[in-house]
Amino acid sequence: SVLSSGEWFRFYVDKTGVFRITPGFLNDLGMDVSSVDPATIKIYGNGGQMLPLINQENTEFDLRENAIQVVGGEDGSFSGNDFILFYGEGTEGTYSEENITNINLYADRSYYYITAGGTNGKRVANYSEPSGGATVQIDSFTDYQFYEEDRTSIVKVGRRWFGDSFDIQNTRSYQFNFPNLITSEPIELRVFAAGVSGSISNMSVVFNGGQVGVLNFSATTGTTFGSERDITQAVSSNSDQMTVDLSYNNNGNPSAVGYLDFISVKAKRALTGSTTQMRFYYEEAATTTGIGQYNISNANSISQVWDVTNPAVITSISNNASSTINFKANLGEIRNYVAIVPDDYFEPKIDETVSVDNQDIKGTIFLDSQGQFRDVDYLLITNNTLLSSANRLAEHHRNTNNYNVKVVSLDQIYHEFSSGKQDVVAIRNLVRYVYENASTPSNRIKYICLLGDASVDFKDRLASQNCTNTNIVPTFQSLNSFSLVSSFATDDFYGSMDPGEGSMVTGDQLDVAVGRVLADTPQLADAMVSKIINYDSEQSFGRWRNSVLLIADDVDRDWEETIQRNLDELSIELSDRKPSVNITKIYADAFQQESSSSGDRYPKVNEAISNAMEKGAVAIDYFGHGGEDGLSTEFVYTKSSAVELRNTNRYPIFITVTCEFTKFDNPCRETAGELTYWNTEGGVVGLVSTTRDVIVTTGISINDRLFELLFPEDSNYISVAEAVRQMKNSFVTNSNRRVVFFFGDPAMKMAIPKPNIRLTAINDVPITQEVDVLKALSRVKISGEVVNESGVLLSDYNGILETTIYDKEIDRETLANDGTRNNAGELIKLNFKTLGEIVFRGKASVTNGLFDFEFIVPKDISIPEGNGRISFYSARTGVLENQA
Known part of the structure; x- marks a missing residue:
């Protein structure tokens, strides 16, 4: 990076045009102007527009040097009346089709960087006209103006923001002025607006007193909370001054509200100079061949015209107070110009942070501590306030997994990849740089960890609603900003690496596993990292790692039968693949429903879930209705449940x-999922969860595929984030998969013990032979061994064995609490099996890989004979290893 050496200072611009920098301004930045050779002054920056979403459309991966003009300085110093002119591009004014906005979504300030010393800097050169005669005379230009203010996120989803509201005040007027308007040319008027109403409503558009059209808004639904419409219309005006009137008709619904997104007006103006600088371009140049001659009249105040099409290569046409300026240019592409008026230079602004430390992400990202090339396994991205926690987590993975982990701050990313501005694409471009520059495809980066919370609000506007914004590591927001089904926030954006990907259309796939550690304070970040580290430590060992908890919603409507049935089928498949897993089932409809003033409830289910979570389970799966406040319409798990959990060192996924x-x-509302994750005395270590509505059929597919990946038939386990990645890529035609996130460490694997413990004999009778029935009050001897993956005894294995013996399985049936019937008129009930009662639980020593112990069968075991179940768990002494 150009920032790798030298002394750097940063400032910003708030508009687009030609700016003047004086010696006094540089002194205010902190630069020692007295020692500066003006010939070596350089200004870098890439402008204020958002980076393209599509991978292959991004071409700049470092700060660009801009051509500048130094006025004075011939004496070798920069002082007195000397000044610099440069062309700066602000964050507003260029329409983005892929974002439907004229405003940078992520930043209001466009940053530039200045340095001095070393080689001479780029300078504005003299313009060179093409030879040959003009084929087109250009006396006019296209001017684009807009009104747009981003103040309101209507549903607090998506990246669309709106401005003026139409409620009590249902009519507003907007003024536009186009000096020297060519009235014979058509004007393009565009209006984008939205309506929020339980019934249909509309907005009328009037231009200069004449009706242009009506925007008709649909009524809101249970999952869609707004309706947007737009109009593009050719209009005309006999005056430079134009008025757009908007009137919202709520159709008798007093709670209805209309919102303006933006108004844009594009009109032709004569190329006539004035006392202010003027930007212009010939729109038809893109489709016209030959040579065009630009003819600027009333040019006395214009000192020069710059071709600023490429800010790195600016050329100048001088004017010595002539009333006309004529110059020729090749056609075939649109070129941008600015007519400069000395009395109208813009002034740059000084940011809160002016000094920029040297950095070189691209030059150092692949270097190890000895300065040698090493592929990156794991990239950890956070802000400066959470760096300490990030470094702790990085060191953990270096020591535990021998990963090459690189920690990069957002400030560093933005400096190098987006000219100092927040931009989700800058983060993605860094990941892609690492991905594309690996030594081989097989050595490409595997994990991306985003340490920090995120928000629908990239610019801290929700503070006006008494919300503490949590925009630390931004997430990608969908263009759809009205629907809880069709909108999404997703970190998939950072792991989609193919050239044509980036807009997050349905087909975009994940190439890198992504996880987000939710935290918005250093204290919370430190606590979350501690949970991750503890999860991999011996203090988290225990028989709970043999357990899986499945929770199913009840059946309020007939189609919901598929939820509990699917979950039970999943439990059977899991038992077949992983016999060592003990599955606890809490199916709400198998408990007695109770009525209360707040609605139907299952207090015994709440209690059972909390108890089971506190006992511990390696994985917990819930399938059913839910929302921000908890699980199921009967609230079997709530925010209170989340904060009251006490299961330290028994953290599930x-x-x-x-x-x-x-x-x-949504920083204005904490969810039950967040509170579960943030619990510092329990809760979870990882969360595979949804951020918007999920369709039931999608949920079934997601759940089934996740369990296949997380619990394979062999012991080749992958990380939870990698399982989520592969799961999402299994459903490339289903955009609803985007609502699923993994919150946690992307490299973390579930703490499933190795399946290496064998039962060899009961009462000294090998299990290969017929074994006697275990009778009440009889003494039983259990013998076994710990083996390796090949079934060979581990004769050097010593540790502690925990054993749980279960009675035969219990047959149960759901109760059809809500009286829901199927199409045949039958009550919907589910027959299922659960673990039997515990017959024995105890510990024994494992010596040289062998163990045996005795116990007395309790007298209250089940009378009918049936197969019981023995569950083993062993932790090896002095080694970070456990078996089941």
Whole structure:
């Protein structure tokens, strides 16, 4: 990076045009102007527009040097009346089709960087006209003006923001002025607006007193909370001054509100100079061949015209007070110009942070501590306030997994990849740089960890609603900003690496596993990292790692039968693949429903879930209805449940196939999912959860595929984030998969013990032979061994064995609490099996890989004979290893 050496200072511009920098301004920045050779002054910056979403459309991966003009300085110093002119591009004014906005979504300030010393800097050169005669005379230009203010996120989803509201005041007027308007040319008027109403409503558009059209808004629904419409219309004006009147008709609904997104007006103006600088371009140049001659009249105040099409290569046409300026240019592409008036230079602004430390992400990202090339395994991205926690987590993975982990701050990324501005594409471009420059495809980066919270609000506007914004590491927001089903926030954006990907259309796939550690303070970040580190430590060992908890919603409507049935089928498949896993089932409809003043409730289910979570389970899966406040319409798990959990060092991976349980990007409302994750005395270590509504059929597919990946038949386990990545890529035609996030460490694997413990004999009878029935009050001897993956005894294995013996499985049936019937008129009930009662639980020593112990069978075991179940768990002494 150019920032790798030298002394650097940063400032910003708030508009687009030619700016003047004086010696006094540089002194205010902190630069020692007295020692500066003006010939070596350089200004870098890439302008204020958003970076393109599509990977292959990004071409700049460092700060660009801009051509500048130094006035004075011939004596070798920069002082007195000397000044610099440069062309700066602000964050507003260029329409973005892929974002439907004229405003940078992520930043209001466009940053530039200045340095001095070393080689001479780029300078504005003299313009060179093409030879040959003009084929087109250009006496006019296209001027584009807009009115847009981003103040309101209507649903607090998506990246669309709106401005003026139409409620009590249902009519507003907007003024536009186009000096020297060519009235014979058509004007393009565009209006984008939205309506929020339980019934249909509309907005009329009037231009200069004449009706242009009506925007008709649909009524809101249970999942769609607004309706947007737009109009593009050719209009005309006999005056430079134009008025657009908007009137919102709520159709008798007093709670209805209309919102303006933006108004834009594009009109032709004569190329006539004035006392202010003027930007202009010939729109038809893109489709016209030959040579055009630009003819600027009333040019006395214009000192020069710059071709600023490429800010790195600016050329100048001088004017010595002539009333006309004529110059020729090749056609075939649109070129941008600015007519400069000395009395109208813009003034740059000084930011809160002016000094920029040297950095070189691209030059150092692949270097190890000895300065040698090493591929990056794991990239950890956070802001400066959470760096300490990030470095702790990085060191943990270096020591535990021998990963090459690189920690990069957002400030560094923005300096180098987006000219100092927040931009989600800058983060993605860094990841792609690492991905594309690996030594081989197989050595490409595997994990991206985003340490920090995120928000639908990139610019801290929600503070006006008494919300503490949590925009630390931004997430990608969908263009759809009205629907809880069609909108999404997603970190998939950072892991989609193919050239044509980036707009997050349905087909974009994940190439790198992504996880987000939710935290908005250093204290919370430190606590979350501690949970991750503890999860991999011996203090988290225990028989709970053999357990999986499945929770199913009840059946309020007939189609919901598929939820509990699917979850039970999943439990059977899991038992077949992983016999060592003990599955606890909490199906709400198998408990007695109770009525209360707040609605139907299952207090015994709440209690059972909390108890089971506190006992511990390696994975917990919930399938059913839910929302930001908890799980199921009967609230079997709530925010209170989340904060009251006490299961330190027995942290599960919690999979919630439901709606909005962890809608983390709304800083105005904490969710039950977030509170579960943030619990510092328990809760979870990882969360596979939804941030918007999920369709039931999608939920079934997601759940089934996740369990296949997380619990394979062999012991080749992948990280939870990698499982989520592969799961999402299994459903490339389903955009609803985007609502699923993994919150946690992307490299973390579930703490499933190795399946290496064998039962060899009961009462000294090998299990290969017929074994006697275990009778009440009889003494039983259990013998076994610990083996390796090949089944060979581990004769050097010593440790502690925990054993749980279960009675035969219990047959149960759901109760059809809500009286829901199927198409045949039958009550919907589910027959299922659960673990039997515990017959024995105890510990024994494992010596040289062998163990045996005795116990007395309790007298209250089940009378009918049936197969019981023995579950083993062993932790090896002095080694970070456990078996089941």
